[in-house]
Amino acid sequence: MVELQSAHLDQVFHALSDPTRRGMLRTLAGGERSISDLAAPFAMTLAGASKHLRMLEEARLVRREKRGRTHFCRLEPRALAEADEWLAFYRHFWSARLDALEAELLKPEPKALERKKK
Amino acid sequence: MVELQSAHLDQVFHALSDPTRRGMLRTLAGGERSISDLAAPFAMTLAGASKHLRMLEEARLVRREKRGRTHFCRLEPRALAEADEWLAFYRHFWSARLDALEAELLKPEPKALERKKK
């Protein structure tokens, strides 16, 4: 858990470092979208947008499924979760409260949490 | 809260996309360090490391204080918190449990939390 596939984190964080790509992820938060749908909000050629999508896909932030002639994309939250795990290490620097709760979540006994949920 | 200074997020995520810089942040999690201290673990000239530090500083992930001839760096958690806030929007995609707890944290009444902590 400590190494966290550094090379993949490189890809993920780099993918997140562009506002176009972050915008696309935001759109995908609303559900499956075609490439053209994702490209539409941006003043950019489709080929340009296509490249961004490919980076998101290679970073495994997005999954693509081709149905007929259109490619549908969906958010792949796993990679975001990895970025989040990396950040979690630092969480206590800015928020002792959230950190405490999270520590509880990750402890070997999820009893307290299950009580809360059920 | 919705726009989150996109240009700054660009810088932050880009800064995090390099393993050398992430390594430096990890070192800084242990407290204040000099530039040479931060550079030491990496097979790289000091000038190279110095450039990485400057990016971290410009992304406001690190603060620098010059005392005598040595520059001391400290972690600046605020920028990491911004990245975390951005990710928070997507948290429910991979963890309904954590999301629920966090929502509780951010609600106007922190009563339940205080009971847990004290």
Place this chain on the structure above:
DNA sequence: ACGTCATTCAACCGATAGGTTGACAATTCG
């Protein structure tokens, strides 16, 4: 079969990243 729609590919472009080297600046020590 033909045209059109959705998307990629290949080539190109200027800007930036990530690294090096060598010279410079500032501070401390003898």
Place this chain on the structure above:
DNA sequence: CGAATTGTCAACCTATCGGTTGAATGACGT
């Protein structure tokens, strides 16, 4: 003062980024 320590600056190099254009691919509708 002079030498060593700590770090930056400037110039350079190669690779990648973020974008364009124009042609190619593949599936659909008629």
